Amino acid sequence: MNRRVILYLCTIFAVGLAVGTGIVLANHPWICSGNTAYHWSGTTVGYASPVEERAGGRAIGRNRQDYVNAFNGSVSVWHTGTVMNLVSGTQLRLYYDTYGRNGWLGLATIYPSGCIITRATSKANDSYLRDTSRYSQTNVDHVACQEVGHTFGLDHNRTETNTCMNDTILTAGNKINQHDKDQLASIYAGLRSAQGGN
Ligand SMILES: [Zn+2]
Secondary structure, three states: OOOOEEEEEEHHHHOOOOOOOOOOOOOOEOEEEOOEEOEOOOOEEEEOOOEEOOOOOOOOOOOHHHHHHHHHHHHHHHHOOOOOEEEEOOOEEEEEEOOOOOOEEEEEEEEEEOOEEEEEEEEEEHHHHOOOOOOOHHHHHHHHHHHHHHOOOEOOOOOOOOOOOOOOOOOOOOOOOHHHHHHHHHHOOOOHHHHOOO
C-alpha cells in the first residue's frame, strides 16, 4: 500500500498575514514516529532535472527558466556542505506547473515505507508564482529550496530567518544555515558509514 505524506509552503505566509504564530521549533525534523524523522535509506539521493509536470490546467505564466534555476540552485545548496549526496537519478522529482489557486506556493510529498522515504516530489505552483510583480526570483528560490529540504526529512524552522526552511518568510531564497546542516547530520547519523563516505 502506498502512503503519501505532504508538507507545503502556504500562500497565507507569503503575504505575511499569519506571521507571529508563536510556534517555536528549536529542532525541526519532519517526525515520522517518536524521535525518528522521515529519512532516505542512505545519504545518496538521485534527483531528476526540474520539468513542467503537465498535470493539466493553464500554460505556465512565468519564465520556465526561473523554476529550473530555482530547483537547480536548491539541489546545489542542499548537496554542498551537508551530508546529502545528490546525484542524477529518479528518486526525487522536481516539478513546476499551474496547480491552481489551492493555497500552496510549494508542496513536498514523500512516499515512505515506515519512516524510510522511497521517493519524493517537490513542486512549485505557477498559479501564484507566475505573478512576477509579487514573487521575485528570491521568493521562487525560497519555495524550491524549502520543498527540496522537506524531502530529506526536515520540517519548518520558524526561529531563524537565514534559511529557506522558515515558512513564515520568502526572503531567504536559496539559503540554508548551520542548523539545517546539523539537523541533517543528526537525522542521517549512522547511515553515512553504510554509504562508505562522509
Ligand atoms: Zn514547507
